[in-house]
Amino acid sequence: MRPKKRALQAILLASVMLCSAAVSAAPVLLGALEKDYGMGAGKVAAASMGAGSCDGRGGNSITIRNSSGCQRFYDAFDFSGFSFGEIDHLALTISYSNTNASFFFVPTEFWNVRPAASPVLASDSLYSMTRVGGGGTSSTFVFDGTLDIFDEIVASQSLFLWFAHTGAGSQNFNLFSAHLEVWGTAPLQEQPSAVPEPKVIGLLLMGLLAMAAGLRRSARRAGHGVIGRQPFLGQGRALRG
Numbered sequence: 001m002r003p004k005k006r007a008l009q010a011i012l013l014a015s016v017m018l019c020s021a022a023v024s025a026a027p028v029l030l031g032a033l034e035k036d037y038g039m040g041a042g043k044v045a046a047a048s049m050g051a052g053s054c055d056g057r058g059g060n061s062i063t064i065r066n067s068s069g070c071q072r073f074y075d076a077f078d079f080s081g082f083s084f085g086e087i088d089h090l091a092l093t094i095s096y097s098n099t100n101a102s103f104f105f106v107p108t109e110f111w112n113v114r115p116a117a118s119p120v121l122a123s124d125s126l127y128s129m130t131r132v133g134g135g136g137t138s139s140t141f142v143f144d145g146t147l148d149i150f151d152e153i154v155a156s157q158s159l160f161l162w163f164a165h166t167g168a169g170s171q172n173f174n175l176f177s178a179h180l181e182v183w184g185t186a187p188l189q190e191q192p193s194a195v196p197e198p199k200v201i202g203l204l205l206m207g208l209l210a211m212a213a214g215l216r217r218s219a220r221r222a223g224h225g226v227i228g229r230q231p232f233l234g235q236g237r238a239l240r241g
Contacts, residue, residue, distance in 0.1 A: 027088035066165040080157035089144035097136035116160035117152035
C-alpha cells in the first residue's frame with residue numbers, strides 16, 4: 001500500500017502546484033490617459049509650455065526644440081485616479097514626425113524618450129525614437145521594474161515625459177499625441193475570484209482518471225487472487241473428510 005500512498009500524495013501535490021500557477025494574477029489594463037497636442041478643439045499644451053519655453057504650439061502638434069537656454073519640454077501623465085493593487089508596467093505610445101535631419105547626407109538628428117518622475121527627476125535610460133520625415137510615425141515604449149526610477153514614478157503616481165537629443169546642433173520635431181496605458185493588478189477587493197485555466201483542469205482530470213484506473217487494476221488483481229485460492233481450499237477439505 002505504501003507505493004500507492006506515495007503516488008496519491010504526488011498526484012495531489014502536483015494538482016495543488018498546477019492550481020497555484022493557474023490562479024496567479026496576470027496584469028490587466030487599469031486605465032489609460034490620452035493627450036492630443038495643438039491649438040484646435042480638444043487639443044492641449046504641454047505642462048512645460050510657459051515662461052522660458054521655446055517650444056511652439058501649432059494647429060495639431062507641438063514643435064519641440066532642443067535650443068540651449070530654453071525651458072526643457074516635459075508633460076505629466078497623472079494616474080492617481082486609477083484604482084490598483086500593484087503597477088506592473090506602463091506603456092507609452094507617441095506620434096511624431098520630422099526627426100531625420102541630416103547634414104550632407106550625414107544624420108545629425110537623434111531624439112530619445114526619457115521617462116521621468118517629476119520635472120526635475122529623470123531616468124538615466126534613453127529610448128530611441130525612429131528617424132522619420134514629414135509622414136510621421138508612432139512608437140511604443142514600455143517601462144517596468146527594470147527602469148531605474150520606476151519605483152519613484154509609481155510612488156508619485158505620475159509619469160513625466162521628457163525628450164533628449166543626442167545628435168548635433170539645434171534640432172526640432174513635431175509631437176502630435178501621447179497615449180499612456182497603466183497595467184497592473186486591481187485592488188484586492190476588486191479582484192475576481194480566480195478560476196483555473198482549461199488546460200490545468202484537463203491535466204487534473206487526467207491525473208484523477210489515471211489514479212482511478214490504477215486503483216481499479218489493483219482491485220481486480222486482488223479479486224483474482226482470492227477466487228484462485230478457493231478451489232484449492234475446497235479440495236483440501238474434501239480430502240481430509
